[in-house]
Amino acid sequence: MASRASRYARYLPEQKLEVSLFPFLSIFLSVMGVLSFINILSSIHSPQKIEMATELEQGYKVAFQMFSLPDGIIIVPPVKRLKDLQQVVTDADVRDEIATIIVQREQFIANVKAYKGNLDDFAVAPDVDHIADLLKEIRFINEEALKHNFLYEEFILFGIYPNGGKAYHKVRDVMALSEDAASISIGLEPLDANWTLNINGTPTLDAGQQGAQ
């Protein structure tokens, strides 16, 4: 009998909460529309920001990157595999010289990483003596790698930003007259203004190297 009563109770007219469909659909469609609009706007007006890696290799060839900007060049030297070369070098003097180069390169990268401002501030007008020293350094490393039968060769990879051609031409002018540059391979790629360098991906100055310094 109880079940019959409860069945009866189920069909009793109850006070249902009833609401119009219109305001909910209106809110729903408005939010969808606004979000789609924002999505379309962001895809049109903020083109993809691309981060580039700092250590680049192609087989045994390792990129010594030079980013050419309107205000000058930013140098991003490779370090990772240079440490491997240092390990196989038998001559103590050469090993010390490579250690010094590694420390200098890591120090430079550490400075760039520590800098909180715009990376473009690190762009310096290409200086003839500085470029000549870099070319000498790359040649020295490549020759030592060859001497020790170690598969490692640094080449210069230019990343050309818009309006960065002038700095590039200055560097190439120095290279054209340098004997050290004759054996160094070169690559170059055009870069868009919103392609940034992911400097945080680079190795930092480790305690062992600092001690050696």
Place this chain on the structure above:
Amino acid sequence: MKQFINVDSLTDIVSNSVGILIILAVVSLIHDNSKAYQLEIPIEHQSELSPVFIIAKDDSLIVLDTDKIFTNAAMQATDGAAGGKRIFPLDYGQLFGQIDDDHGIMFHAQDIEGSEDWHHFSTLEKNNSGLQQQLNKIDPKKQFAYFFVYDEVGESNISGSGFESFRKTREYLKMRYIKSGWKPVDSDNPASICDVSFSPLCKYLPSYLGSS
């Protein structure tokens, strides 16, 4: 007659959909801003291939007909118009020429609009377009494409005026096994053709990956 509906399921759907959309929007924004890109690293190689010169500017390209250009330049030089580093019209693609001891013949591309010799890079997608026909003439066994790419940029742009057209054309040529090389140019360092005996800078080399 008004139609009524139970509120629970509807609010459920609305809140779920809105939540998912917000999450998607946030995730896509974060994802887009941190895309890592590995630079392509083509390296310049010495080559027996001969260059076919192309200028890329303002999203357009011109394939230089060197025979025609040198003939026109020689005529101007004979007439004395090319003396004293004077800039003279080349009667080709609205280009102007200038002869210099260090750079050989230099090409100044100023107002290229309306010239039939310049092709917008988007015409590469059209079958048998003028640009395609000219590029298809390059013999990959004997020649490679060498681009002079304008790196100057407009105010609202993020790319050099010739970068996009160069990238697209290089991709097209790569599919046809044609090698390519390039260098940036601007109004102060214009495109130039000279012999390596003039200057070590007069080298036009193809760039490609070691494995290519």
